[in-house]
Amino acid sequence: xxxxxxxxxxxxxxxxxxxxxxxxxxxxxxxxxxxxxxxxxxxxxxxxxxxxxxxxxxxxxxxxxxxxxxxxxxxxxxxxxxxxxxxxxxxxxxxxxxxxxxxxxxxxxxxxxxxxxxxxxxxxxxxxxxxxxxxxxxxxxxxxxxxxxxxxxxxxxxxxxxxxxxxxxxxxxxxxxxxxxxxxxxxxxxxxxxxxxxx
Numbered sequence: 001x002x003x004x005x006x007x008x009x010x011x012x013x014x015x016x017x018x019x020x021x022x023x024x025x026x027x028x029x030x031x032x033x034x035x036x037x038x039x040x041x042x043x044x045x046x047x048x049x050x051x052x053x054x055x056x057x058x059x060x061x062x063x064x065x066x067x068x069x070x071x072x073x074x075x076x077x078x079x080x081x082x083x084x085x086x087x088x089x090x091x092x093x094x095x096x097x098x099x100x101x102x103x104x105x106x107x108x109x110x111x112x113x114x115x116x117x118x119x120x121x122x123x124x125x126x127x128x129x130x131x132x133x134x135x136x137x138x139x140x141x142x143x144x145x146x147x148x149x150x151x152x153x154x155x156x157x158x159x160x161x162x163x164x165x166x167x168x169x170x171x172x173x174x175x176x177x178x179x180x181x182x183x184x185x186x187x188x189x190x191x192x193x194x195x196x197x198x199x
Contacts, residue, residue, distance in 0.1 A: 005065040006085050009094050012058030016098035018044065019051040023105045023141040025190075027112070045138035055098055066091055108141035115151045116159075119173055126174045127157065131199045132183070136191035137163035149185045153177045169199070 022045045044051075066088065084090055121127070137143060143161040146168055150159045155176025161168035170182060183193050 005062050008058050008065070009062045009085075009091065012055045012062065013094050013098050013101070015051045015055035015058060016101040019048050019055065019102050020104035020108075022048075023108055023139045027108050027141055027145075052102055055102060059095055059098055062091060063095070105139040105141055108139070109144045112144045112148045115148055117151070117156070119155055119157050119176070121173060122175075124175055127171060128174050128179075129169065129171045129199050130179065130182070130196055131167055131169050132186060132196045133167050133194040134161070134186060134191045135166065135194050137161070137166060139163055142191065143168075145189050146186055146191065149189045150182060153181055153185055156182075166194075 022043075134146065137146065140163065142163050146161040147159050150156055150168070150170060153172075155173040156170065157173065158171040159168060168186065172182065179196060183196060186193050
């Protein structure tokens with residue numbers, strides 16, 4: 001693999017990482033126990049298809065360059081041992097890393113612990129169900145991040161977010177948690193509550 005091909009491989013890998021750049025911050029934020037900047041790269045979501053194409057084309061070209069027929073060495077000169085970045089092992093490693101990066105949104109939920117709790121309802125409990133419209137969610141990692149943040153609160157019976165619908169549905173005990181606390185928990189993830197209504 002030539003130095004030019006090395007540059008192409010790194011271009012492909014960077015494009016692959018960028019395809020999931022809007023999904024990685026929520027996972028890092030949840031692991032670190034912080035929020036705020038989680039949705040800062042959500043503007044890149046519309047670019048994802050183009051970044052995937054760029055990554056596939058770049059990695060594909062690197063493989064083509066590596067596998068194409070080499071010119072015969074007819075001078076009998078001693079052939080220099082290739083550097084690591086010129087080896088097939090390097091190219092295989094970078095290809096696997098690119099695939100893992102591109103597919104990150106589909107398995108990112110495994111990084112979030114299941115923090116749903118059994119809520120004990122009393123005679124005085126009052127259960128309410130609300131729907132919150134949220135701005136900034138772009139993938140399954142965003143859904144899980146919101147669900148995880150809301151489940152940290154006491155009195156949450158059920159929470160289900162959908163980035164496709166840009167909303168979350170929450171069932172909760174109003175004697176243990178308020179709408180305002182739920183709204184604050186959602187906003188703490190870095191996404192923004194647009195509307196909140198009873199259903």
